[in-house]
Amino acid sequence: VLALLTTSAKDEGGRARAIALFSAVSSSGASIGLILGGILTDIASWRWTLFINVPIGLVVLALVGRLVAETAPRPGRFDIVGAVTATGGAAAIVWSLIGAPEHGWTSARTLGGIAVGLLLLVALVLTERRVAHPLLQLHLFNSHRRVAAFIAAVGLVGAQFATFYLTVIYLQGVLDMGPLASGLAFLPLTLMIFAVSRVAPRIAARIGMSRVLVLGATGLTLSFVWLSTLTETSTYAGAVLVPFLLNGAFASLVFTSTTALGLEGVDAAHAGSASGLVQTMQQLGGSIGLAVIASVYVANGTPGEVVPGMREAFYAAAALGALGIIASLSVVVRRHSGTRSFAPGRAAVEVD
Known part of the structure; x- marks a missing residue:
């Protein structure tokens, strides 16, 4: 999907808007899934959260031939x-x-x-x-900006997915919310992702995509630190809502910037390989983050209680976020540490 979006864009502006919209849909998909999953679990069974993908897939199969332009095939094995x-x-x-x-x-x-x-x-x-005809184009790793975006995606997406896990436990175990109410609690986060995604291309045009990544990584990490203050007496409005809004706003910037930097400078022939790498890094990050943070939570928790261990788990999420901040800062620092070389009769050339 991502490869088709980037190769079908008419210009760089259209490409940026397509990536922003894709990032909004993909990054909010997890929280939308929590809402839909809560509805299905309440009215039917958790098994329907898996079966619901079947009719969605059938609709896609029915429409893709009519709405998506075919790309030119290339010979090879x-x-x-x-x-x-x-x-x-x-x-x-x-x-x-x-x-x-x-x-x-x-x-x-x-x-x-x-x-x-x-x-x-x-x-x-x-x-x-x-x-x-390699599946994985190794030359895609020659770009420092792309590799840094991949590292940032692993840390930040891992922390984000694990945060969903922790907050659902808190909403149900401490605030006594049911599946549907817990899902709806993520609605402000989801709406914030969509809202910020509409302006993300303008922000990138003004300050640059690498700075968007730094901004998003920093804000997202702060939301994890804020959520670490949850206690047995905290309320949704007083301790969860604002960090969720902060999380949604900066998560949108993270997903947009890591996707854009991961595809930066990639020609159409290798768009599939590059987009596959972007998605793989995000999914691996989610798996790694969930495993690490769940381990921290269990190691510091108390059987039968929810809050003990949660502060340390959110600190672990913030540590993964810090990895994303460091990776994103390396892009900005490297870009501004370039030197200018001069040759007689030639203009100065900035070396990235």
């Missing part, structure tokens, strides 16, 4: 080995991390699964260096 090693490596790492809170970070299951995943990813890199 499918990179089967690359697909297997990429999928297997990512799945092994995610499987290991998800089970880490239950089985332990030093267990044979966790360490063995991570080792298998890393070996498969090494095999992926070796494969992509020699095949004619």
Whole structure:
């Protein structure tokens, strides 16, 4: 989807607007899912939260042929080995991390699964260096701005997804909200994402996309720190609503900027590979963040109680956010540390 949006845009302005809208929809999807999931769980069963994807998929299949222009096919062989090693490596790492809170970070299951995943990813890199039509374009990692955006996405998206996990536990376990009410509690966050996404391209045009990432990473991390102050006596209006609004506003900037920087300078032929990397980094970040923060929560918690351990877990989310801040600052610092070289008869050239 992201590749089709970027390649079908008529100009850079259209591309920026398409990325902003895509980021708004994708980043708010998690909170919208909480609302819809609450409705389905209340009126039917949690199993419907999985089945609801079937009719959505059928509608997409019915409309895509009419509304989406086809791209020109390119001859070549499918990179089967690359697909297997990429999928297997990512799945092994995610499987290991998800089970880490239950089985332990030093267990044979966790360490063995991570080792298998890393070996498969090494095999992926070796494969992509020699095949004619690689699934993963290794030259995409030559850009410092793109790599920094990937690192920021892992940290910030991981912290964001884990925050949803923690706040749902708090809303239901402390504030006694049901599934539907808990989902609706995320509505202000979702609306803020959509609102800020409308102006994100203008902000980027004024201050630059790298500074948008710094701004978004900083604000998002502050929302995690704010949520760490939740107690047994806190209320939704007094302690949750404002951090949610702050979170939604800056999450929109993070998703827009990491997506835009991840696709920056990529030609149409490699848009699929680049967009796949953007999505992979976000999903891996979510899995890593949830595993890390759930482990921190369990390690510092008290059985049968909700609040103990939550402060430390939100601090862990803020630590992942700090990783995103450092990565985003490296883009700005590197850009402004460029030197100017002069040659007789030539204009000064700024080196990034």
